[in-house]
Amino acid sequence: MRHPLLLLILAFVVWSGTFLLVYATQATGCSLGWHNNDIAFWRSPLRFILIVLVVISFVAILGTLAWLRRRHKPAAALETSTFLGQVKTYVTIAAIFSTAFCFAGVFWLTLCPL
Numbered sequence: 796m797r798h799p800l801l802l803l804i805l806a807f808v809v810w811s812g813t814f815l816l817v818y819a820t821q822a823t824g825c826s827l828g829w830h831n832n833d834i835a836f837w838r839s840p841l842r843f844i845l846i847v848l849v850v851i852s853f854v855a856i857l858g859t860l861a862w863l864r865r866r867h868k869p870a871a872a873l874e875t876s877t878f879l880g881q882v883k884t885y886v887t888i889a890a891i892f893s894t895a896f897c898f899a900g901v902f903w904l905t906l907c908p909l
Contacts, residue, residue: 799879806859806890810897813852817898820844825907841906849898856894860887 824830824841831839863883 799876799883802863803879803883803886805863805883806856806887807893809852809855809859810890810894813848813855813894814897817845817848817852817901820848821906830906839906842901845901845906849894849901852894852898853891856887856890860884860891863887 821841824844829839829841829844863880
């Protein structure tokens with residue numbers, strides 16, 4: 796890729812897209828009453844959909860990490876390229892922790908305020 800700085804923020808672009816998708820789904824589900832239908836363990840179709848979205852985001856960010864690590868070639872790389880490769884890895888790991896922190900409430904918090 797010609798713009799290595801774009802790869803630096805790739806994991807957080809995935810995170811922000813997931814953030815928008817999760818909260819748009821929650822708002823839509825609350826307005827349509829998806830949270831009122833009790834089904835087995837998940838208690839509602841809305842919670843199940845949100846959990847699936849969070850799991851997909853974890854898989855996408857972990858896939859991003861694997862792709863960036865596979866793409867980085869430290870043996871023939873310059874010092875700047877090696878540094879950027881390490882920073883990309885750390886930023887992607889930070890996105891994984893951000894995903895866990897921000898979306899953990901999907902599993903136990905009240906879905907709709909009223």
